Amino acid sequence: MNKEARNFVWEGAIPLQIHLHESQVTTVPPPPPALILAPRLGYLPLLASQIKPHFSSTLPPVVDTIWFEYKGLPLKWYIPTGVLFDLLCAEPERPWNLTVHFRGYPGNVLTPCEGEDSIKWSLINSLKEAAYIINGNSKNVMNMSQADQVELWRSVVSGNLEVYARVSSKLKLGIVSDEYTANSNLSSARSGQFVDETDISGQDKAGRVPVRLYVWSVSEDIDDSEDAPPIDTWDKISYINQPVEIQEGKYFTLHDAVKSLLPEYFQGSFLIDEESTRVQGEDEQRDSSEEASSNKIAEDGVEILCEHTKSCQKSDNAEIKLVRIQGIEPKLEIPFSWVANNLMNPDYFLHICVCLKIPRLNTTCR
Amino acid sequence: MDVLSWDGTISSREFRVAVRAFAERWKESNPDFPPWTWVPSAKRHPGLTSNQIDGYLTLERLCLTESTEKDIPFQEDSYEVTQVEKEETASFEEEDPADNATLVERHSFGVHYYDFHLVHSASYRVPVLFFRAYTTDGQPLVLDEIEKDLPASSAEILLESKWTFITQEDHPHLNRPWYKLHPCGTSEWMKLLFQSDTSMANKGVAIELYIVSWLSVVGQVFGLRIPSKLLNYRD
Numbered sequence: 001m002n003k004e005a006r007n008f009v010w011e012g013a014i015p016l017q018i019h020l021h022e023s024q025v026t027t028v029p030p031p032p033p034a035l036i037l038a039p040r041l042g043y044l045p046l047l048a049s050q051i052k053p054h055f056s057s058t059l060p061p062v063v064d065t066i067w068f069e070y071k072g073l074p075l076k077w078y079i080p081t082g083v084l085f086d087l088l089c090a091e092p093e094r095p096w097n098l099t100v101h102f103r104g105y106p107g108n109v110l111t112p113c114e115g116e117d118s119i120k121w122s123l124i125n126s127l128k129e130a131a132y133i134i135n136g137n138s139k140n141v142m143n144m145s146q147a148d149q150v151e152l153w154r155s156v157v158s159g160n161l162e163v164y165a166r167v168s169s170k171l172k173l174g175i176v177s178d179e180y181t182a183n184s185n186l187s188s189a190r191s192g193q194f195v196d197e198t199d200i201s202g203q204d205k206a207g208r209v210p211v212r213l214y215v216w217s218v219s220e221d222i223d224d225s226e227d228a229p230p231i232d233t234w235d236k237i238s239y240i241n242q243p244v245e246i247q248e249g250k251y252f253t254l255h256d257a258v259k260s261l262l263p264e265y266f267q268g269s270f271l272i273d274e275e276s277t278r279v280q281g282e283d284e285q286r287d288s289s290e291e292a293s294s295n296k297i298a299e300d301g302v303e304i305l306c307e308h309t310k311s312c313q314k315s316d317n318a319e320i321k322l323v324r325i326q327g328i329e330p331k332l333e334i335p336f337s338w339v340a341n342n343l344m345n346p347d348y349f350l351h352i353c354v355c356l357k358i359p360r361l362n363t364t365c366r
Numbered sequence: 367m368d369v370l371s372w373d374g375t376i377s378s379r380e381f382r383v384a385v386r387a388f389a390e391r392w393k394e395s396n397p398d399f400p401p402w403t404w405v406p407s408a409k410r411h412p413g414l415t416s417n418q419i420d421g422y423l424t425l426e427r428l429c430l431t432e433s434t435e436k437d438i439p440f441q442e443d444s445y446e447v448t449q450v451e452k453e454e455t456a457s458f459e460e461e462d463p464a465d466n467a468t469l470v471e472r473h474s475f476g477v478h479y480y481d482f483h484l485v486h487s488a489s490y491r492v493p494v495l496f497f498r499a500y501t502t503d504g505q506p507l508v509l510d511e512i513e514k515d516l517p518a519s520s521a522e523i524l525l526e527s528k529w530t531f532i533t534q535e536d537h538p539h540l541n542r543p544w545y546k547l548h549p550c551g552t553s554e555w556m557k558l559l560f561q562s563d564t565s566m567a568n569k570g571v572a573i574e575l576y577i578v579s580w581l582s583v584v585g586q587v588f589g590l591r592i593p594s595k596l597l598n599y600r601d
């Protein structure tokens with residue numbers, strides 16, 4: 001893993017301006033907002049220990065679970081802060097203005113959060129899932145000693161990359177190898193830091209990469225992100241928790257990876273067949289007949305789509321308007337393995353925010 | 367598919383095939399029960415051609431009735447108290463004869479309905495059960511109340527088993543908090559299940575049987591009995 005990239009990711013932070021919701025303001029004049037630098041890799045409720053004291057003089061005596069809201073949208077506490085920012089602020093707002101609540105937890109929209117323990121559990125659970133995706137089993141994470149678990153958690157809370165790297169390397173969660181970081185690995189291996197499992201001999205090896213994709217779409221008429229309607233409900237975001245399959249030897253870009261997770265938007269350009277990457281022994285006959293029929297359906301669909309395309313000047317495919325990871329918009333031609341290795345979160349997941357431009361339905365063609 | 371080399375998991379396409387086969391058999395075998403329905407995922411943007419792989423199987427408004435577990439003794443005393451409920455399907459009774467006070471308290475909440483959603487986990491490549499419970503007027507039930515509806519043996523399963531436990535998580539398609547039965551270890555016990563049944567082991571893994579077998583284990587947590595007709599079905 002690239003040391004520079006890792007440091008960049010771990011040092012990332014979002015300046016927040018946190019306003020207490022008026023319903024909980026008991027003093028006049030209302031208190032000034034709290035200004036906090038929130039680590040990208042962290043989680044909003046972990047900031048409670050900084051926020052509460054700031055508002056203590058004005059908060060009502062009885063307070064409940066902390067929760068945050070941006071422009072009326074309650075924020076999901078298990079999504080890392082940086083991802084929430086990349087997702088909800090198409091045009092980055094600095095500082096990011098959030099509203100904090102200490103009452104009225106919206107249990108119909110947000111899953112319960114019982115403080116730090118819930119978040120720690122969520123992280124360990126994601127780690128288990130990532131381990132399963134990468135290794136085919138979660139043993140390494142499940143067998144973590146209590147001490148290691150605590151150390152890992154504390155390293156995430158305090159943003160301590162050195163401790164995190166030490167503990168996480170025991171988990172042996174090598175994601176796909178890539179020749180692009182091979183050279184930097186050699187030097188860091190010599191210096192004794194960041195022991196990792198990437199194969200220095202280097203072609204892209206087959207494997208699965210844990211990815212969480214957050215997709216929203218805008219109509220193709222909208223050019224300026226500022227004109228886009230704000231995201232006021234989680235229903236406007238497609239959350240796709242699906243691993244990306246990497247095939248051996250092929251040159252696989254970030255663009256390829258995103259398209260593989262959204263096949264229905266990119267008909268004709270890329271149809272991923274997950275059956276073809278299965279390694280386990282299978283009944284070839286049963287599978288190929290099933291595949292044949294469903295491929296035929298896919299093909300027919302593509303044919304029909306192409307016919308329409310001829311008569312409707314533009315392609316009906318969606319267009320990727322932006323891809324944001326760790327606050328940056330990487331060039332889509334970058335090898336996906338590099339992205340996965342260097343831009344993942346402490347939960348070993350790559351969180352990718354994607355905005356799609358959807359063509360307007362052209363009624364004359366249908 | 368060869369049972370010995372199979373790892374107990376299924377792809378999302380196999381899941382789609384398996385649940386549809388299951389839903390058909392269910393409808394044929396128990397026309398009196400509510401049907402299982404396939405719901406295509408609302409996640410994808412409407413208007414674009416969808417290859418329909420994404421979706422989930424639902425069974426909604428199921429009452430966990432006494433008939434799902436015949437060993438339960440019917441409480442005579444509660445009969446008088448719950449005349450109104452008797453008109454509708456009675457609530458699920460606990461095995462232990464609780465004292466009248468608690469029975470009265472529980473029945474005053476009325477009938478409990480359950481929605482079950484079978485969703486495919488792309489990460490673990492197995493089905494996962496999401497569920498929620500509510501009263502006749504739509505009031506959601508919390509886990510404590512739900513646990514009272516479950517057979518006594520479930521409490522044991524939930525406490526002792528490393529893989530069967532319930533958490534609250536966002537429903538992957540509906541974006542709202544639902545209860546989820548954890549999938550840890552599913553692939554292992556599914557593989558064992560298929561290996562232990564010699565007739566299945568000989569014929570190979572039939573995807574159509576996957577869901578029935580899976581549900582026959584997972585359903586036990588809720589006292590759901592799969593009609594034997596479904597389990598005996600062989601192609």
